[in-house]
Amino acid sequence: MDTIIRLLKQNARLTSRELAAMTGLAEAAVEEKIKEYEQNGAIVGYSAIVNDDLADKDSVTAFIEVKVTPKADCGFDDIAKTIMMYDEVESLTLMSGAFDLAVTISGTNYKEIALFVAQRLSTIDGVISTSTHFFLKKYKDKGIFIEDEQRDERSFVSP
Amino acid sequence: MIDYNKVLSSKCRDLKPSGIRKFFDIASSVEGVISLGVGEPDFPTPWLIRNTAIKTLQQGKTVYTSNSGLAQLRTSVSGYIKHKINADYNPDNEIIITVGGSEAIDIGIRAVVNPGDEVLVVEPCFVCYTPIVTLAGGIPVSIETKAEDNFRLTAKALREKITGKTKLLILPFPNNPTGAVMERHDLEEISEVLKCTDIMVLSDEIYSELTYTGNRHVSITEIDGMKERTLLVNGFSKAFAMTGWRLGYLCAPAPLTEQILKIHQYAIMCSPTTSQYAAVEALNSCDSEVKKMVDEYNIRRRWLVNAFNEIGLDCFEPQGAFYVFPSIKSTGLSSQEFCEKLLYNHKVAVVPGDAFGDCGEGYIRVSYAYSLKHIMEALDRIRIFVNELKEKNFL
DSSP states (O other), X not given: OOHHXXXXXXXXXXXXXXHHHHHTOOHHHHHHHHHHHHHHTSSOOOOOOOOHHHHXXXXXXXXXXXXXXXXXXXXXXXXXXXXXXXXXXXXXXXXSSSOSEEEEEEESSHHHHHHIIIIIITTSTTEEEEEEEEOOOOOEETTEESSSOOOOOOOOOOO | OOOHHHHSOHHHHTSOOXXXXXXXXHHHTSTTOEEOOOOSOSSOOOHHHHHHHHHHHHTTOOSOOOTTOOHHHHHHHHHHHHHHHOOOOOTTTSEEEESHHHHHHHHHHHHHOOTTOEEEEEESOOTTHHHXXXXXXXXXXXXXXOXXXXXXXXXXXXXXXXXXXXXXXXXXXXXXXXXXXXOHHHHHHHHHHHHTSOOEEEEEOTXXXXXXXXXXXXXXXXXXXXXXXEEEEEESTXXXXXXXXXXXXXXXXXXXXXXXXHHHXXXXXXXXXXXXXXXXXXXXXXXXXXXXXXXXXXXXXXXXXXXXXXXXXXXXXXXXXXXXOOBOGGXXXXXXXXXXXXXXXXXXXXXXXXXXXXXXXXXXXXXXXXOHHHHHHHHHHHHHHHHXXXXXXXX
């Protein structure tokens, strides 16, 4: 992976100036690279990693396993594209293994999510079954510790 | 009442306390300090290495190894050195596995120094050489390196300090604390001086894996005629993030290692067995892990050099190890004053440069064996501190 992308994945708020210092490239070259990644779709957006317990206490998130019947002409794409149109859907991934689509959705309460699954998701043509798992506590997201910083076990040891 | 001062040998009692140790003791007493002080990797030991250790423990491989170390490890070390610096060391009688690079330094110095011998110590440097020389009855003679020479040892500076009594040169590159490296032509120049003498070299290359110029590390043993006069020290702590495993090695011509081994076997018996098995794995299959760490250090190094220069503390661009060594002379403070004020007023711990020799005065050692996030927060505090100093100086 390119160093600029790796660094932005860790912290998207690094400035071009900081990235230039870190990579040894000129600031203009960094900006050009980022623009190129944005234009060719390698970088599709930037978002904050949030501790929902502090940022939005009312938020409830669930992970839903969805089994579907793929369509003859377009496989899973058609159903996936229907599901992803809902605003509640935060992420949608085609999976290998025991189920087909992994959906994460957020709402303001458990009932809202249950209703979404019952009324919107399950009723989509081709969806065979769903299994809903609620997030209870998030420890780490995108490589970042949500609550406790990893403790530095190193002590002031030296000759 | 026993008078313990009389119990202690004068050599032990008169040994100067370590400057780093002294500063760390102060730092430990202040609450909420963020540190850029320690000289050990922030990465855990790669899992492959830890797992190998676990397996050998499960298999009950917990007995002494041979005095010079596991044959398998000496063979791996030999192959690794051949691959890295193209030097041939016979695993049977030219390699001793030691308890960290530290023990290799200790037994190397003790083996060659007679009372009254002069030992050239290139400064600023790691704090242990001078006391070990003193304990061996030798006379430490410091050679200063300077920012204008990129903190490299020059032939001229070397020549000026050589006398009829000079026995050994301690050559610590890549250097702690400056991050300086010696390139091939630098080594050739000093080798020319040494080859006309009987002076031996103890080359401490513990940071050899951590270089950032794109050129690989060059060892003095690669220079024609130098391997026969060199004691090569290296280890696993810095390159493989294995500080707590305490494992290093000493390589030298057989007539030396055969004698040096006596000190090691009487003092230590053999290095820790579990660590030795783990180290075989480190040498054989952790190239990519090392590269990942080096890439990460390099990002931090570049950012830090830039940040210090922006703050107005001139910073030499280090090419190895994991330290930057900015000058704080522009603040008008001594290294000790700067570090103490920074610690008490802004709660950042860095090490005063004079801990590494008198010529380190006017500098501070800043370690980048910390996450970028941590480094950036510390630098914010240093920036505020330096701005305060500037304002005061103008008033």
